Amino acid sequence: MSDTHGHGHHVEEEEKPVAKARPIEPTEDSLDLPFEPMELKMGPSHPATHGTVRILLKLDGERIVHSEVEVGYLHRGFEKECESGLWYQAFPYTDRLNYVSPIINNVGYALACEKLFGIEAPERAQWLRVIASEVSRMSDHYTCLGACSLELGAFTAFLYAVEAREQLWDLHDALCGARVTTNYVRIGGLSMDVGRDFRELAKERLAAAGKLQQDLEDLLLSNPIFLDRMEGTGVLPKEKLIELGVTGPVLRAAGVPYDVRRAQPYLVYDRIDYDVPIGEAGDNLDRFLVRIEELKQSRRMIEQCVERMPEGPVDVDDPHVRLAGKGRVFERMEELIAQFKIVTEGPKPPVGEVYQAVEGGNGELGFYLVSDGTGRPVKCRPRSPSFSNTQALSPMIDGAMLADVIPTFDMINMIGGECDR
Amino acid sequence: MSDPTNDATEPADALVQPASPVLRDLLSRFAGRVLAVSEHRGDATAIVDRAALLEVGRHLRDDAACAFDMLLDVTAVDYLGRRPRFEVVYHLLSIDRNDRVRIKVPLEEEDLVIPSVVPIWAGADWLERETFDLYGVRFDGHPNLKRIYLYEEFEGHPLRKDYPKEKRQPLIGPGAVRRDPMNDDLTR
Amino acid sequence: MAARVVTVDRRSLRAKGGAFGARAFAKGLSVTWRHFSRNLMGWVRGTPTVATVMFPEEDVVKPAAFRGMPVLVQMDDGKERCVACGLCEWACPVDCISIDPAETPDPIERHPLRFDIDMGRCMYCGLCEEACPEEAIVMSDRVEISAFSRGGIVWNKEDLLVPQDQLARRLDWIRRSYDR
Numbered sequence: 001m002s003d004t005h006g007h008g009h010h011v012e013e014e015e016k017p018v019a020k021a022r023p024i025e026p027t028e029d030s031l032d033l034p035f036e037p038m039e040l041k042m043g044p045s046h047p048a049t050h051g052t053v054r055i056l057l058k059l060d061g062e063r064i065v066h067s068e069v070e071v072g073y074l075h076r077g078f079e080k081e082c083e084s085g086l087w088y089q090a091f092p093y094t095d096r097l098n099y100v101s102p103i104i105n106n107v108g109y110a111l112a113c114e115k116l117f118g119i120e121a122p123e124r125a126q127w128l129r130v131i132a133s134e135v136s137r138m139s140d141h142y143t144c145l146g147a148c149s150l151e152l153g154a155f156t157a158f159l160y161a162v163e164a165r166e167q168l169w170d171l172h173d174a175l176c177g178a179r180v181t182t183n184y185v186r187i188g189g190l191s192m193d194v195g196r197d198f199r200e201l202a203k204e205r206l207a208a209a210g211k212l213q214q215d216l217e218d219l220l221l222s223n224p225i226f227l228d229r230m231e232g233t234g235v236l237p238k239e240k241l242i243e244l245g246v247t248g249p250v251l252r253a254a255g256v257p258y259d260v261r262r263a264q265p266y267l268v269y270d271r272i273d274y275d276v277p278i279g280e281a282g283d284n285l286d287r288f289l290v291r292i293e294e295l296k297q298s299r300r301m302i303e304q305c306v307e308r309m310p311e312g313p314v315d316v317d318d319p320h321v322r323l324a325g326k327g328r329v330f331e332r333m334e335e336l337i338a339q340f341k342i343v344t345e346g347p348k349p350p351v352g353e354v355y356q357a358v359e360g361g362n363g364e365l366g367f368y369l370v371s372d373g374t375g376r377p378v379k380c381r382p383r384s385p386s387f388s389n390t391q392a393l394s395p396m397i398d399g400a401m402l403a404d405v406i407p408t409f410d411m412i413n414m415i416g417g418e419c420d421r
Numbered sequence: 422m423s424d425p426t427n428d429a430t431e432p433a434d435a436l437v438q439p440a441s442p443v444l445r446d447l448l449s450r451f452a453g454r455v456l457a458v459s460e461h462r463g464d465a466t467a468i469v470d471r472a473a474l475l476e477v478g479r480h481l482r483d484d485a486a487c488a489f490d491m492l493l494d495v496t497a498v499d500y501l502g503r504r505p506r507f508e509v510v511y512h513l514l515s516i517d518r519n520d521r522v523r524i525k526v527p528l529e530e531e532d533l534v535i536p537s538v539v540p541i542w543a544g545a546d547w548l549e550r551e552t553f554d555l556y557g558v559r560f561d562g563h564p565n566l567k568r569i570y571l572y573e574e575f576e577g578h579p580l581r582k583d584y585p586k587e588k589r590q591p592l593i594g595p596g597a598v599r600r601d602p603m604n605d606d607l608t609r
Numbered sequence: 610m611a612a613r614v615v616t617v618d619r620r621s622l623r624a625k626g627g628a629f630g631a632r633a634f635a636k637g638l639s640v641t642w643r644h645f646s647r648n649l650m651g652w653v654r655g656t657p658t659v660a661t662v663m664f665p666e667e668d669v670v671k672p673a674a675f676r677g678m679p680v681l682v683q684m685d686d687g688k689e690r691c692v693a694c695g696l697c698e699w700a701c702p703v704d705c706i707s708i709d710p711a712e713t714p715d716p717i718e719r720h721p722l723r724f725d726i727d728m729g730r731c732m733y734c735g736l737c738e739e740a741c742p743e744e745a746i747v748m749s750d751r752v753e754i755s756a757f758s759r760g761g762i763v764w765n766k767e768d769l770l771v772p773q774d775q776l777a778r779r780l781d782w783i784r785r786s787y788d789r
Contacts, residue, residue: 072569077579077586081586083580089702160644163660173671173672177675191735215640219637219641221622221625222622222625222632223634223637227626240543242516243490244544270611274612274613275613275615276614277614278615289619293617323740326784330742340694343699343700352462355521364514366493366512368496368510381494388544388547388548390547391546
């Protein structure tokens with residue numbers, strides 16, 4: 001069996017570079033002998049799956065006959081918590097959805113709330129939100145690529161990717177004072193403005209991350225062992241991916257240029273230059289390369305934003321939505337009363353419901369909010385990309401080899417917090 | 422089923438003649454079965470009768486003028502104290518036409534069953550399981566309707582508004598009978 | 610100003626690796642050797658180039674915006690600045706703050722008799738600092754909360770009070786960043 005399905009046949013693939021899914025047909029041996037499929041439980045805690053998920057496999061030799069993916073090990077009741085708090089108290093919880101790109105969740109929730117309130121954040125806040133989102137997206141992609149290389153045996157590449165991620169988390173730190181639990185964005189603005197030295201810091205950190213990324217690419221991208229593991233594995237046709245609700249780099253790698261930033265531009269994405277990379281074969285290698293290219297594009301976006309970001313306020317001047325500045329609260333009665341009202345009752349949106357999507361690290365991250373006009377949400381529902389993407393794992397690995405589970409799962413990049421909410 | 426447009430949680434700007442061509446098409450094609458439409462904050466929304474859900478869904482997916490090929494999200498909302506109490510909400514996306522629509526189906530608490538849309542969009546599988554798990558909505562015709570986040574022995578459906586946040590669940594000890602997924606036929 | 614769609618280049622990768630991946634092997638070695646020699650030289654010269662820090666012997670440089678554990682500001686007369694208005698208690702999403710207010714003959718008229726923060730629940734979100742109308746609770750740069758029992762990580766008023774001159778940097782930062 002290993003002769004026909006193992007990794008020894010990459011020489012053929014060199015001749016037709018766009019890889020196809022490997023056909024799995026029962027060999028004569030497997031029909032002759034009576035056999036029973038072996039049952040293997042991968043996870044929930046498995047060294048090669050960076051996420052708490054259990055994959056139940058039925059194996060015929062090394063070939064997967066049937067698989068079932070079980071999620072839910074990280075379910076913390078995100079929606080219940082949000083519905084029992086005030087609108088602004090959900091921000092710290094949104095950090096914990098996709099905890100490797102926390103600010104994108106903050107931005108998504110804030111944009112949905114602003115759509116519900118019918119307000120818009122000031123110009124400077126919008127540019128800063130783009131910067132913060134792209135920094136987060138880069139840290140997400142570095143984690144994904146690094147973890148993937150680690151689980152395929154390339155430990156050094158993982159260290160470089162994580163060091164690059166640390167450079168970006170320094171930027172998180174400068175923006176909001178925390179590396180992971182950011183809690184940065186607010187309804188109608190941001191928790192705080194950045195200092196003047198941010199532009200230089202951003203350039204320095206991005207340059208350092210760029211160097212490490214080059215090292216990562218040098219280590220992996222021409223390495224035949226790495227290419228053998230990635231090429232032609234985990235393929236699903238794009239029609240199937242769309243049917244399953246898969247978005248993000250996985251869908252783009254299959255050749256569908258759907259990116260929320262491009263399709264329905266929010267914030268200032270329609271005013272900056274960037275490319276949307278797509279793949280042609282839709283295998284794990286394409287997913288890896290799409291992420292590599294997106295990292296470069298994110299860097300390009302941040303560089304444009306720090307140059308073009310205007311001066312000005314970062315919060316809407318509306319005492320019903322956003323707290324006034326500390327100085328005014330200390331000295332004036334009206335602002336002090338407004339402070340008490342906003343904190344205790346929360347900002348109150350009009351009755352209605354909205355859905356607002358942003359491009360998260362792994363695909364379309366949407367928030368569906370329902371308001372009954374009080375300070376507490378009736379419904380606060382994140383449409384998390386990881387959940388729909390993980391659903392596609394089972395059809396991707398059915399019929400493949402056991403070893404293909406690892407790169408496929410890595411490239412789907414399931415984030416437990418986001419998938420299990 | 423009472424008129425779902427007649428309550429406080431609906432946006433006031435329900436339109437007679439909506440701007441979205443998809444909603445206009447739905448109104449003329451499924452007159453009486455599309456109960457109401459609205460475009461609050463630009464989100465095209467149609468409230469559909471349960472009996473017409475599959476037909477509307479097929480039309481939205483297959484008609485070239487709709488082409489909603491991706492089902493983004495399935496969830497429910499619990500409006501405790503109002504009738505009908507529940508609403509199942511579908512968010513659809515058309516990648517080619519770059520358009521979105523939201524379909525809502527009102528459901529009575531006593532009759533919390535809705536046809537599954539898995540035959541139309543395969544991606545509804547886990548999303549419907551999640552809605553079943555957290556709200557107790559049963560999806561008729563779902564291939565594998567079981568809890569997805571919580572364990573089999575969990576009592577109640579935690580996202581319902583009458584489920585207290587602080588509620589404790591009974592401990593499941595080693596004596597409890599647990600379903601072993603490995604002993605079930607996974608290939609069914 | 611628009612987004613272009615580009616296709617990633619995957620066809621040239623194998624050729625870049627050379628015959629039997631020899632070129633890829635050499636390139637990988639050169640990358641790791643460069644990192645190794647740079648880090649070694651940094652160590653020899655006493656100017657470390659590695660990203661890791663020998664905590665706690667070496668301290669981590671924290672940015673001005675850093676949010677550590679919340680503490681109470683202690684004024685120069687040794688008393689707390691807090692007037693027990695309870696806004697931080699309201700704002701806290703995880704209900705980790707509990708306050709018993711009381712009257713005081715001091716000019717501030719009210720003060721907390723008891724002010725507890727359960728550090729086991731606190732998630733350092735900073736909403737208390739944002740809500741505080743008195744600059745009385747601030748996010749310090751302290752992060753060490755470990756204790757030998759669960760009760761030990763519930764910090765009371767005496768544990769939380771920090772003299773305001775030690776918090777000068779943060780107080781200055783709050784004034785600047787929250788003033789709009």
